[in-house]
Amino acid sequence: MSGFLPDYALADVRVSPNFGPRRDGLRPEIILIHYTGMETGSSAEAWLCDPVSEVSCHYLVHEDGSIVQMVREADRAWHAGRGSWLGRTDINSCSIGIEVANPGHAYGYPDFAARQVEALIALCRDIAERYSIRPERVLAHSDTAPGRKVDPGEKFPWATLAAAGIGHFVKPAPLRGGRFLSVGEHGEPVDALQSMLALYGYGVEITGAFDVTTEAVVAAFQRHFRPERVDGVADLSTIETLHGLLAALPPDVG
Structure with a gap:
């Protein structure tokens, strides 16, 4: 594919070769958010477009809020890997994958920039409206792959997204003592x-x-x-x- 028109009007296009058709007639019902886990957004963009990597995403949101689309929404980007949600195991076929440029835990894990979050909210809102994606289907990569993935991590501003109508969130209950469950418990x-x-x-x-x-x-x-x-x-x-x-x-x- 030499190019395509962006599905999101504010995105620039840089085509990744790492994609295929969605399987079993599935369509997007999940927005899956990642962090790039690389030192810069530009290095992540290059890697996601490199055929050697065999990974991609639909969108990359850079640190300055600019957005690049790499795979058409109609196609299956290779972003989720092994995982599941509500019994679905082919997450790539039922999701739109968004990478948010952030070095992640391996490189100091800085806060997500405000303008980057604003751009992400606008992108998610557009996708959710076009596909009628429910708030509880806006997920972290770590939600679908516990133990294997930790992105976008504990610093990701889910409460800010929820306040803007993106995602499902409630105020966390406060930390306090009392009974707890951990490894080794049964019953x-x-x-x-x-x-x-x-x-x-x-x-x-x-x-x-x-x-x-x-x-x-x-x-x-x-x-x-x-x-x-x-x-x-x-x-x-x-x-x-x-x-x-x-x-x-x-x-x-x-």
Whole structure:
């Protein structure tokens, strides 16, 4: 493909060769947000367009708020890798992937710039309106790949996006003492926790055993919805925040 018209009017186009057709008739129902995890946005842009990398995204939002589209929204960008959400395992075929330029944890993990966040909000709003993507389907890469991915990380301003109508978010319950669940626990409370996480969308098996996989899912949940402490321990704050999110879902979800 030599070029295409951008799906988002404010985006510039730089074509990546790393894409294919969406499978099984799937269409975008998820907006999946990543950070680039490279030292500069320009180096990330080059890598996402390099056939050697075998990775891409639909959009890259640079530090200055400029936006580059690399793959048509009609096509399947290679951004999500192995993962799942609400039982779907081919996340690439049912999502729009947005990379936000940020060096990430390996390079000091700076705050996301205000103008970058503003540009991202406008882009997400446009995509969500065109595809009727529900707020609870605006996700972090770490949500769909717990334990394997941590981006866009605990500094990502989900509350700011939610205030602008992008994404599903409730005010996190405050940290405090009390009963908590962690690796090695067994029983009905763990079963209930796993059931709630699975109901929200996370790929966790309901076994009643708090294993390392459950710990990774709890950490992914915290990274998105209770970022003050990301430790994989299901304390009262984590569980109450999860309750709040489930209660705030539209009645036809689930």
